[in-house]
Amino acid sequence: MRVTFEVNGEPVTADDVWPGESLLYVLRERLGLPGSKNACEQGECGSCTVYLDGVTACACLVAAGQCAGRSVRTVEGLAEAGPDGERRLAAVQEAFVEAGAVQCGFCTPGLLVQADDLLERTARAGRGVPGDPEIREALAGNLCRCTGYEKILDAVRLAAAREAGTTEGGAA
Amino acid sequence: MDFLSPSTWEEALAAKSEHPDAVPIMGGTDVMVELNFDRRRPPALLDLTRVPELTAWGPDGPHLRLGAGVCYTDVIAHLGDRAPALAQASRSVASPQIRNRGTVGGNLGGASPAGDAHPPLLATGAEVELASVRGVRRVPIREFYVGFRQTARRPDELIAAVLLPAPRGPQAFSKIGPRNAMVISVASFALALDGDARTVGTGIGSAGPTPLRAPDAERFLAERFDWDGGTPPAPADVHKFGELVAEAARPIDDVRGSAAYRRRSLAVMARRALAWTATDYREGTARCA
Numbered sequence: 001m002r003v004t005f006e007v008n009g010e011p012v013t014a015d016d017v018w019p020g021e022s023l024l025y026v027l028r029e030r031l032g033l034p035g036s037k038n039a040c041e042q043g044e045c046g047s048c049t050v051y052l053d054g055v056t057a058c059a060c061l062v063a064a065g066q067c068a069g070r071s072v073r074t075v076e077g078l079a080e081a082g083p084d085g086e087r088r089l090a091a092v093q094e095a096f097v098e099a100g101a102v103q104c105g106f107c108t109p110g111l112l113v114q115a116d117d118l119l120e121r122t123a124r125a126g127r128g129v130p131g132d133p134e135i136r137e138a139l140a141g142n143l144c145r146c147t148g149y150e151k152i153l154d155a156v157r158l159a160a161a162r163e164a165g166t167t168e169g170g171a172a
Numbered sequence: 173m174d175f176l177s178p179s180t181w182e183e184a185l186a187a188k189s190e191h192p193d194a195v196p197i198m199g200g201t202d203v204m205v206e207l208n209f210d211r212r213r214p215p216a217l218l219d220l221t222r223v224p225e226l227t228a229w230g231p232d233g234p235h236l237r238l239g240a241g242v243c244y245t246d247v248i249a250h251l252g253d254r255a256p257a258l259a260q261a262s263r264s265v266a267s268p269q270i271r272n273r274g275t276v277g278g279n280l281g282g283a284s285p286a287g288d289a290h291p292p293l294l295a296t297g298a299e300v301e302l303a304s305v306r307g308v309r310r311v312p313i314r315e316f317y318v319g320f321r322q323t324a325r326r327p328d329e330l331i332a333a334v335l336l337p338a339p340r341g342p343q344a345f346s347k348i349g350p351r352n353a354m355v356i357s358v359a360s361f362a363l364a365l366d367g368d369a370r371t372v373g374t375g376i377g378s379a380g381p382t383p384l385r386a387p388d389a390e391r392f393l394a395e396r397f398d399w400d401g402g403t404p405p406a407p408a409d410v411h412k413f414g415e416l417v418a419e420a421a422r423p424i425d426d427v428r429g430s431a432a433y434r435r436r437s438l439a440v441m442a443r444r445a446l447a448w449t450a451t452d453y454r455e456g457t458a459r460c461a
Contacts, residue, residue: 001175018173019173019174019175019216019217020173020207020213020217022204022207022208041205041208041209042205042208042209043201043204043205043266043267043269043270044354046267046269049269055245055272056268056269056272057269057272057273058269058270058273060204060208061199061200061201061204061205061270061273062200062204062273063175063197063200063203063204063207063217063219065175065177065217065219066197066200066219066221068177114268114269117268137268137353138268140267140268140352140353140354141266141267141268141269141270141353141354142267
Protein backbone atom coordinates (compact mmCIF):
# COMPACT_ATOMS: atom_id res chain seq x y z
CA MET A 1 0.00 0.00 0.00
CA ARG A 2 1.02 3.64 -0.39
CA VAL A 3 1.46 5.85 2.69
CA THR A 4 1.74 9.63 2.43
CA PHE A 5 2.67 11.72 5.44
CA GLU A 6 5.02 14.46 6.57
CA VAL A 7 8.55 13.92 7.85
CA ASN A 8 10.59 16.79 9.26
CA GLY A 9 8.30 19.29 7.57
CA GLU A 10 8.46 17.71 4.10
CA PRO A 11 5.69 15.66 2.46
CA VAL A 12 6.83 12.09 1.76
CA THR A 13 5.31 9.06 0.05
CA ALA A 14 6.30 5.46 0.63
CA ASP A 15 5.18 2.82 -1.84
CA ASP A 16 4.79 -0.95 -1.56
CA VAL A 17 4.43 -0.71 2.20
CA TRP A 18 3.39 -4.00 3.77
CA PRO A 19 0.37 -3.32 6.05
CA GLY A 20 2.15 -4.73 9.11
CA GLU A 21 5.27 -2.67 8.49
CA SER A 22 6.48 -0.30 11.19
CA LEU A 23 7.10 3.41 10.85
CA LEU A 24 10.71 2.66 11.79
CA TYR A 25 11.17 0.35 8.79
CA VAL A 26 9.63 2.92 6.44
CA LEU A 27 11.88 5.70 7.78
CA ARG A 28 15.09 3.65 7.54
CA GLU A 29 14.54 1.42 4.54
CA ARG A 30 12.19 3.38 2.30
CA LEU A 31 12.85 7.05 3.07
CA GLY A 32 16.61 7.02 3.64
CA LEU A 33 16.40 8.33 7.20
CA PRO A 34 18.60 5.95 9.24
CA GLY A 35 18.93 8.28 12.25
CA SER A 36 16.24 6.43 14.19
CA LYS A 37 17.93 3.21 15.26
CA ASN A 38 16.56 -0.30 15.06
CA ALA A 39 17.55 -2.28 18.14
CA CYS A 40 14.89 -4.14 20.12
CA GLU A 41 11.79 -3.78 17.91
CA GLN A 42 9.62 -4.09 21.02
CA GLY A 43 9.61 -0.65 22.63
CA GLU A 44 12.11 -1.62 25.32
CA CYS A 45 15.12 0.48 24.28
CA GLY A 46 13.85 3.82 22.98
CA SER A 47 16.51 3.98 20.21
CA CYS A 48 13.84 4.67 17.57
CA THR A 49 12.04 7.45 19.48
CA VAL A 50 10.43 9.99 17.14
CA TYR A 51 7.74 12.63 17.44
CA LEU A 52 4.39 11.56 15.97
CA ASP A 53 2.07 14.58 15.80
CA GLY A 54 4.24 16.22 18.46
CA VAL A 55 4.16 13.29 20.91
CA THR A 56 7.13 10.98 21.37
CA ALA A 57 6.68 7.34 20.43
CA CYS A 58 8.78 4.31 19.57
CA ALA A 59 8.69 4.21 15.76
CA CYS A 60 9.00 0.40 15.86
CA LEU A 61 5.56 0.18 17.53
CA VAL A 62 3.71 2.46 15.11
CA ALA A 63 2.20 0.79 12.05
CA ALA A 64 3.19 2.78 8.98
CA GLY A 65 -0.44 3.05 7.90
CA GLN A 66 -1.27 4.80 11.16
CA CYS A 67 0.98 7.69 10.05
CA ALA A 68 -0.96 8.49 6.86
CA GLY A 69 -1.67 12.21 6.85
CA ARG A 70 0.21 12.70 10.10
CA SER A 71 3.40 14.52 10.96
CA VAL A 72 6.61 12.79 12.05
CA ARG A 73 9.79 14.45 13.31
CA THR A 74 12.92 12.38 13.58
CA VAL A 75 16.36 13.05 15.03
CA GLU A 76 17.34 14.33 11.56
CA GLY A 77 14.76 17.09 12.06
CA LEU A 78 16.15 18.43 15.34
CA ALA A 79 18.85 20.59 13.67
CA GLU A 80 17.38 23.77 12.29
CA ALA A 81 18.59 26.42 9.88
CA GLY A 82 19.99 29.54 11.53
CA PRO A 83 19.62 33.14 10.31
CA ASP A 84 22.31 32.55 7.68
CA GLY A 85 20.51 29.54 6.29
CA GLU A 86 23.13 27.08 7.61
CA ARG A 87 21.72 24.12 9.52
CA ARG A 88 23.13 23.94 13.02
CA LEU A 89 22.88 21.28 15.70
CA ALA A 90 20.07 21.92 18.15
CA ALA A 91 21.05 23.01 21.67
CA VAL A 92 20.40 19.52 23.02
CA GLN A 93 22.70 18.02 20.37
CA GLU A 94 25.47 20.56 21.14
CA ALA A 95 25.14 19.72 24.81
CA PHE A 96 25.55 15.97 24.12
CA VAL A 97 28.75 16.73 22.15
CA GLU A 98 30.17 19.03 24.82
CA ALA A 99 29.32 16.78 27.74
CA GLY A 100 30.75 13.70 26.02
CA ALA A 101 27.36 12.02 26.33
CA VAL A 102 28.04 9.73 23.36
CA GLN A 103 29.97 6.47 23.51
CA CYS A 104 28.99 4.02 20.79
CA GLY A 105 26.20 6.41 19.81
CA PHE A 106 23.52 3.85 19.07
CA CYS A 107 21.13 5.11 21.78
CA THR A 108 21.91 8.78 21.11
CA PRO A 109 19.22 9.57 18.48
CA GLY A 110 16.42 8.27 20.71
CA LEU A 111 17.82 10.04 23.76
CA LEU A 112 18.08 13.30 21.81
CA VAL A 113 14.45 13.20 20.73
CA GLN A 114 13.22 12.21 24.19
CA ALA A 115 15.44 14.86 25.85
CA ASP A 116 14.19 17.44 23.35
CA ASP A 117 10.62 16.58 24.39
CA LEU A 118 11.53 17.03 28.06
CA LEU A 119 13.08 20.45 27.32
CA GLU A 120 10.00 21.42 25.31
CA ARG A 121 7.80 20.69 28.33
CA THR A 122 10.14 22.30 30.90
CA ALA A 123 12.91 24.75 30.00
CA ARG A 124 11.28 26.05 26.82
CA ALA A 125 7.86 26.23 28.47
CA GLY A 126 9.14 28.62 31.13
CA ARG A 127 9.17 25.86 33.78
CA GLY A 128 12.91 26.16 34.37
CA VAL A 129 15.51 23.43 34.57
CA PRO A 130 14.03 19.99 35.34
CA GLY A 131 15.34 18.23 38.45
CA ASP A 132 17.18 14.93 38.24
CA PRO A 133 14.12 12.81 39.11
CA GLU A 134 12.20 14.42 36.24
CA ILE A 135 15.10 13.91 33.80
CA ARG A 136 15.47 10.27 34.88
CA GLU A 137 11.75 9.68 34.52
CA ALA A 138 11.69 11.28 31.05
CA LEU A 139 14.58 9.10 29.88
CA ALA A 140 13.47 5.91 31.65
CA GLY A 141 12.55 4.26 28.36
CA ASN A 142 15.91 4.90 26.66
CA LEU A 143 18.61 2.31 27.28
CA CYS A 144 22.34 3.05 26.90
CA ARG A 145 24.17 -0.29 26.93
CA CYS A 146 27.51 1.51 27.23
CA THR A 147 25.92 2.67 30.52
CA GLY A 148 27.00 6.27 29.92
CA TYR A 149 24.10 7.67 31.88
CA GLU A 150 26.03 10.17 34.03
CA LYS A 151 27.28 12.09 30.97
CA ILE A 152 23.84 11.90 29.42
CA LEU A 153 22.33 13.48 32.55
CA ASP A 154 25.08 16.14 32.43
CA ALA A 155 24.17 16.90 28.82
CA VAL A 156 20.47 17.26 29.55
CA ARG A 157 21.16 19.51 32.56
CA LEU A 158 23.47 21.65 30.40
CA ALA A 159 20.96 21.95 27.56
CA ALA A 160 18.14 22.70 30.01
CA ALA A 161 20.14 25.43 31.76
CA ARG A 162 20.93 27.09 28.43
CA GLU A 163 17.40 26.85 27.10
CA ALA A 164 15.85 28.02 30.37
CA GLY A 165 18.24 31.00 30.33
CA THR A 166 17.19 31.86 26.80
CA THR A 167 13.50 31.53 27.58
CA GLU A 168 13.74 33.65 30.69
CA GLY A 169 15.70 36.34 28.85
CA GLY A 170 19.02 35.73 30.62
CA ALA A 171 22.38 34.95 29.07
CA ALA A 172 22.43 31.71 27.15
CA MET B 173 -2.70 -8.59 5.05
CA ASP B 174 -5.24 -5.76 4.82
CA PHE B 175 -4.99 -2.44 6.61
CA LEU B 176 -8.46 -1.18 7.54
CA SER B 177 -8.60 2.43 8.60
CA PRO B 178 -12.12 3.52 9.59
CA SER B 179 -12.63 7.16 10.52
CA THR B 180 -15.92 6.73 12.40
CA TRP B 181 -17.10 4.31 15.09
CA GLU B 182 -19.88 3.05 12.80
CA GLU B 183 -17.33 2.24 10.09
CA ALA B 184 -15.14 0.53 12.68
CA LEU B 185 -18.00 -1.71 13.87
CA ALA B 186 -18.99 -2.51 10.28
CA ALA B 187 -15.37 -3.42 9.48
CA LYS B 188 -15.09 -5.68 12.54
CA SER B 189 -18.38 -7.36 11.60
CA GLU B 190 -17.14 -7.99 8.06
CA HIS B 191 -13.64 -9.02 9.18
CA PRO B 192 -13.98 -10.68 12.62
CA ASP B 193 -10.37 -11.90 12.28
CA ALA B 194 -9.02 -8.36 11.93
CA VAL B 195 -6.81 -7.40 14.86
CA PRO B 196 -7.68 -3.99 16.32
CA ILE B 197 -4.65 -1.74 16.75
CA MET B 198 -4.47 1.51 18.71
CA GLY B 199 -1.11 2.36 20.32
CA GLY B 200 0.48 -0.76 18.84
CA THR B 201 2.55 -1.44 21.94
CA ASP B 202 1.45 -5.11 22.01
CA VAL B 203 0.26 -5.77 18.45
CA MET B 204 3.37 -4.39 16.72
CA VAL B 205 5.68 -6.48 18.88
CA GLU B 206 3.88 -9.60 17.68
CA LEU B 207 4.14 -8.46 14.06
CA ASN B 208 7.80 -7.40 14.35
CA PHE B 209 8.73 -10.81 15.75
CA ASP B 210 6.67 -12.83 13.27
CA ARG B 211 4.56 -14.24 16.08
CA ARG B 212 1.34 -13.30 14.41
CA ARG B 213 0.13 -12.75 10.86
CA PRO B 214 -3.52 -11.68 11.10
CA PRO B 215 -5.46 -11.34 7.85
CA ALA B 216 -6.03 -7.65 8.62
CA LEU B 217 -5.18 -4.84 11.00
CA LEU B 218 -8.05 -2.61 12.08
CA ASP B 219 -6.53 0.78 12.89
CA LEU B 220 -8.71 2.59 15.42
CA THR B 221 -6.54 5.70 15.88
CA ARG B 222 -8.77 7.77 13.59
CA VAL B 223 -11.98 7.15 15.57
CA PRO B 224 -12.37 10.29 17.69
CA GLU B 225 -14.84 8.84 20.25
CA LEU B 226 -12.29 6.33 21.47
CA THR B 227 -9.94 8.93 22.93
CA ALA B 228 -12.65 10.82 24.85
CA TRP B 229 -13.59 10.55 28.52
CA GLY B 230 -16.32 12.10 30.63
CA PRO B 231 -19.16 11.47 33.07
CA ASP B 232 -21.76 8.83 32.17
CA GLY B 233 -24.44 8.72 34.89
CA PRO B 234 -22.67 7.64 38.07
CA HIS B 235 -19.66 6.44 36.08
CA LEU B 236 -16.58 7.88 34.49
CA ARG B 237 -16.64 6.68 30.89
CA LEU B 238 -13.12 6.15 29.62
CA GLY B 239 -12.85 5.61 25.85
CA ALA B 240 -10.94 2.45 25.02
CA GLY B 241 -8.32 4.49 23.15
CA VAL B 242 -7.37 6.85 26.00
CA CYS B 243 -3.62 6.51 26.52
CA TYR B 244 -1.93 6.10 29.89
CA THR B 245 -0.36 9.57 29.68
CA ASP B 246 -3.87 11.09 29.59
CA VAL B 247 -5.10 8.90 32.46
CA ILE B 248 -2.17 10.14 34.56
CA ALA B 249 -2.54 13.79 33.56
CA HIS B 250 -6.31 14.11 33.87
CA LEU B 251 -7.90 11.31 35.87
CA GLY B 252 -5.87 11.00 39.08
CA ASP B 253 -8.81 12.24 41.17
CA ARG B 254 -11.56 10.29 39.41
CA ALA B 255 -9.66 7.01 38.99
CA PRO B 256 -6.88 7.00 41.60
CA ALA B 257 -5.80 3.34 41.46
CA LEU B 258 -5.93 3.23 37.66
CA ALA B 259 -3.88 6.44 37.46
CA GLN B 260 -1.36 5.01 39.92
CA ALA B 261 -1.09 1.84 37.85
CA SER B 262 -0.78 3.92 34.67
CA ARG B 263 2.22 5.74 36.15
CA SER B 264 3.98 2.39 36.51
CA VAL B 265 3.47 1.38 32.86
CA ALA B 266 6.72 1.02 30.87
CA SER B 267 8.15 4.38 29.74
CA PRO B 268 6.90 7.81 28.61
CA GLN B 269 6.99 6.73 24.95
CA ILE B 270 4.88 3.65 25.70
CA ARG B 271 2.46 5.55 27.96
CA ASN B 272 1.95 8.05 25.13
CA ARG B 273 0.64 5.23 22.91
CA GLY B 274 -0.57 2.35 25.10
CA THR B 275 -4.24 2.35 26.08
CA VAL B 276 -6.49 0.85 28.75
CA GLY B 277 -8.61 -0.67 25.96
CA GLY B 278 -5.52 -2.34 24.53
CA ASN B 279 -4.67 -3.79 27.92
CA LEU B 280 -8.20 -5.27 28.04
CA GLY B 281 -8.07 -6.52 24.46
CA GLY B 282 -4.79 -8.39 24.97
CA ALA B 283 -5.85 -9.49 28.47
CA SER B 284 -2.34 -10.45 29.53
CA PRO B 285 -2.49 -11.36 33.24
CA ALA B 286 0.45 -8.95 33.65
CA GLY B 287 -1.46 -5.93 32.29
CA ASP B 288 -1.16 -3.10 34.80
CA ALA B 289 -4.71 -1.78 34.28
CA HIS B 290 -6.45 -5.01 35.30
CA PRO B 291 -6.01 -4.99 39.11
CA PRO B 292 -7.41 -1.45 39.54
CA LEU B 293 -10.34 -2.22 37.23
CA LEU B 294 -11.12 -5.39 39.24
CA ALA B 295 -10.75 -3.65 42.60
CA THR B 296 -13.06 -0.80 41.64
CA GLY B 297 -15.74 -2.94 39.98
CA ALA B 298 -15.45 -1.38 36.53
CA GLU B 299 -17.55 -2.42 33.54
CA VAL B 300 -16.38 -2.99 29.98
CA GLU B 301 -18.52 -1.64 27.17
CA LEU B 302 -18.48 -3.94 24.14
CA ALA B 303 -20.06 -2.90 20.85
CA SER B 304 -20.84 -4.50 17.52
CA VAL B 305 -23.25 -3.85 14.67
CA ARG B 306 -25.67 -5.97 16.73
CA GLY B 307 -25.67 -3.54 19.63
CA VAL B 308 -23.93 -2.49 22.83
CA ARG B 309 -23.53 -4.43 26.06
CA ARG B 310 -21.76 -3.80 29.33
CA VAL B 311 -19.88 -6.64 31.00
CA PRO B 312 -18.81 -6.42 34.66
CA ILE B 313 -15.02 -6.62 34.74
CA ARG B 314 -15.26 -9.59 37.10
CA GLU B 315 -16.88 -11.58 34.27
CA PHE B 316 -14.64 -10.20 31.51
CA TYR B 317 -11.55 -12.38 31.93
CA VAL B 318 -12.54 -15.93 31.05
CA GLY B 319 -9.18 -17.66 30.54
CA PHE B 320 -5.52 -17.11 29.71
CA ARG B 321 -5.67 -14.10 27.37
CA GLN B 322 -9.32 -14.94 26.74
CA THR B 323 -12.11 -12.45 27.35
CA ALA B 324 -15.88 -12.20 27.09
CA ARG B 325 -15.50 -10.15 23.89
CA ARG B 326 -17.09 -11.85 20.89
CA PRO B 327 -15.22 -11.93 17.56
CA ASP B 328 -17.35 -9.22 15.94
CA GLU B 329 -17.18 -6.90 18.96
CA LEU B 330 -14.85 -4.03 19.72
CA ILE B 331 -14.06 -2.66 23.17
CA ALA B 332 -15.65 0.78 23.20
CA ALA B 333 -15.00 2.03 26.73
CA VAL B 334 -14.45 1.27 30.38
CA LEU B 335 -16.94 2.52 32.96
CA LEU B 336 -15.51 3.36 36.36
CA PRO B 337 -17.64 4.00 39.44
CA ALA B 338 -16.87 7.26 41.26
CA PRO B 339 -14.37 6.52 44.06
CA ARG B 340 -16.10 6.19 47.44
CA GLY B 341 -12.97 5.74 49.50
CA PRO B 342 -9.19 5.42 49.21
CA GLN B 343 -7.54 3.27 46.55
CA ALA B 344 -4.01 1.98 46.13
CA PHE B 345 -1.94 0.11 43.54
CA SER B 346 1.36 -1.67 44.06
CA LYS B 347 3.65 -3.55 41.68
CA ILE B 348 6.82 -5.62 42.01
CA GLY B 349 9.52 -5.63 39.34
CA PRO B 350 13.28 -5.36 38.93
CA ARG B 351 13.30 -1.60 38.36
CA ASN B 352 10.95 1.39 38.39
CA ALA B 353 10.56 1.65 34.62
CA MET B 354 10.08 -0.72 31.66
CA VAL B 355 8.91 -3.48 33.93
CA ILE B 356 6.46 -6.26 33.22
CA SER B 357 5.11 -6.83 36.69
CA VAL B 358 6.26 -9.89 38.62
CA ALA B 359 3.13 -9.41 40.71
CA SER B 360 0.78 -6.51 41.28
CA PHE B 361 -2.08 -5.66 43.59
CA ALA B 362 -4.85 -3.06 43.80
CA LEU B 363 -7.13 -2.27 46.73
CA ALA B 364 -10.23 -0.07 46.82
CA LEU B 365 -12.23 0.74 49.95
CA ASP B 366 -15.88 1.71 49.49
CA GLY B 367 -16.82 3.72 52.57
CA ASP B 368 -20.48 4.07 51.53
CA ALA B 369 -21.22 0.41 50.87
CA ARG B 370 -18.61 -0.66 53.44
CA THR B 371 -17.12 -3.12 50.98
CA VAL B 372 -13.61 -3.90 49.82
CA GLY B 373 -12.39 -4.53 46.28
CA THR B 374 -9.16 -6.29 45.28
CA GLY B 375 -7.28 -7.06 42.09
CA ILE B 376 -4.26 -9.32 41.59
CA GLY B 377 -2.01 -9.17 38.52
CA SER B 378 0.69 -11.51 37.13
CA ALA B 379 -0.17 -14.29 39.56
CA GLY B 380 -2.60 -16.51 37.70
CA PRO B 381 -3.82 -17.36 34.20
CA THR B 382 -6.08 -14.29 34.36
CA PRO B 383 -6.19 -11.18 36.53
CA LEU B 384 -7.84 -12.31 39.79
CA ARG B 385 -9.76 -11.05 42.79
CA ALA B 386 -9.30 -12.19 46.37
CA PRO B 387 -12.95 -12.61 47.48
CA ASP B 388 -12.14 -14.14 50.88
CA ALA B 389 -9.77 -11.28 51.66
CA GLU B 390 -12.42 -8.77 50.56
CA ARG B 391 -15.07 -10.28 52.86
CA PHE B 392 -12.66 -10.59 55.78
CA LEU B 393 -11.52 -6.99 55.58
CA ALA B 394 -15.04 -5.62 55.05
CA GLU B 395 -16.05 -7.28 58.34
CA ARG B 396 -12.97 -6.32 60.32
CA PHE B 397 -12.38 -2.78 59.04
CA ASP B 398 -13.37 0.09 61.33
CA TRP B 399 -15.65 1.89 58.87
CA ASP B 400 -16.51 4.56 61.43
CA GLY B 401 -12.92 5.59 61.04
CA GLY B 402 -11.39 5.45 64.48
CA THR B 403 -8.82 2.76 64.88
CA PRO B 404 -6.06 1.47 62.60
CA PRO B 405 -6.48 -2.18 61.56
CA ALA B 406 -5.10 -4.60 64.17
CA PRO B 407 -1.72 -6.11 63.17
CA ALA B 408 -3.21 -9.61 63.24
CA ASP B 409 -5.96 -8.51 60.81
CA VAL B 410 -3.45 -6.86 58.50
CA HIS B 411 -1.42 -10.05 58.48
CA LYS B 412 -4.47 -12.22 57.85
CA PHE B 413 -5.58 -9.96 54.99
CA GLY B 414 -2.17 -10.39 53.35
CA GLU B 415 -2.35 -14.17 53.74
CA LEU B 416 -5.84 -14.33 52.22
CA VAL B 417 -4.71 -12.27 49.21
CA ALA B 418 -1.69 -14.57 48.71
CA GLU B 419 -3.96 -17.64 48.95
CA ALA B 420 -6.24 -16.27 46.22
CA ALA B 421 -3.36 -16.14 43.74
CA ARG B 422 -2.69 -19.00 41.33
CA PRO B 423 0.88 -18.18 40.31
CA ILE B 424 3.37 -20.21 38.30
CA ASP B 425 7.17 -20.28 38.22
CA ASP B 426 8.47 -18.44 35.17
CA VAL B 427 11.39 -16.29 34.01
CA ARG B 428 10.16 -13.26 35.95
CA GLY B 429 9.74 -14.94 39.30
CA SER B 430 8.80 -18.07 41.21
CA ALA B 431 5.29 -18.87 42.37
CA ALA B 432 6.47 -18.74 45.99
CA TYR B 433 7.99 -15.28 45.50
CA ARG B 434 4.82 -14.02 43.85
CA ARG B 435 2.68 -15.23 46.77
CA ARG B 436 5.03 -13.73 49.29
CA SER B 437 5.22 -10.37 47.49
CA LEU B 438 1.44 -10.29 47.15
CA ALA B 439 1.04 -10.68 50.91
CA VAL B 440 3.49 -7.82 51.45
CA MET B 441 1.83 -5.59 48.86
CA ALA B 442 -1.62 -6.34 50.29
CA ARG B 443 -0.49 -5.39 53.81
CA ARG B 444 1.09 -2.18 52.55
CA ALA B 445 -1.90 -1.23 50.42
CA LEU B 446 -4.12 -1.78 53.45
CA ALA B 447 -1.88 0.42 55.60
CA TRP B 448 -1.89 3.22 53.00
CA THR B 449 -5.63 3.13 52.37
CA ALA B 450 -6.50 2.78 56.07
CA THR B 451 -4.43 5.89 56.84
CA ASP B 452 -6.10 7.78 53.99
CA TYR B 453 -9.50 6.58 55.21
CA ARG B 454 -8.86 7.79 58.79
CA GLU B 455 -7.64 11.16 57.53
CA GLY B 456 -10.66 11.46 55.24
CA THR B 457 -13.02 10.58 58.10
CA ALA B 458 -11.27 13.05 60.41
CA ARG B 459 -11.69 15.80 57.83
CA CYS B 460 -15.43 15.08 57.49
CA ALA B 461 -16.06 15.00 61.25
